[in-house]
Amino acid sequence: MNGSFSTTVLSQWMDDMEAREKWLALVSADPRTATDPLAVEIIGGVYARQLGSWTRTGPRALTLDAGVVWRNLVPGTQVAGVAGFDAEFNGTLLFTDMLIEPMNYPAGGSYVLPANQYVLGLDI
Numbered sequence: 001m002n003g004s005f006s007t008t009v010l011s012q013w014m015d016d017m018e019a020r021e022k023w024l025a026l027v028s029a030d031p032r033t034a035t036d037p038l039a040v041e042i043i044g045g046v047y048a049r050q051l052g053s054w055t056r057t058g059p060r061a062l063t064l065d066a067g068v069v070w071r072n073l074v075p076g077t078q079v080a081g082v083a084g085f086d087a088e089f090n091g092t093l094l095f096t097d098m099l100i101e102p103m104n105y106p107a108g109g110s111y112v113l114p115a116n117q118y119v120l121g122l123d124i
Contacts, residue, residue, distance in 0.1 A: 023049040037093040044074040061121035068113040075108040
């Protein structure tokens with residue numbers, strides 16, 4: 001087997017991902033390395049997962065077409081990345097995007113994912 005996937009299989013994967021709800025969460029560490037991915041989700045204050053609005057921008061890509069803002073982060077929050085889950089609460093981890101360097105919010109604040117700058121895709 002050569003390790004490649006047919007165009008049909010890749011298209012089905014993207015169709016499935018496009019059809020799912022994708023709730024975005026901030027994380028303090030990589031949830032893929034945690035025993036429980038939910039254990040590293042940032043919580044507190046008025047924090048809540050945000051439902052992303054996505055557009056199919058290519059055969060293997062979905063682009064976040066509206067910005068997402070988490071306001072009023074609790075002072076002392078450290079954001080290490082963003083994770084996508086298939087439910088507003090709990091749910092299954094779908095994807096992650098970890099920052100090269102975590103961002104610290106010693107006084108609290110807001111974290112923003114700008115529109116059209118976040119792409120979920122298959123790099124195969």
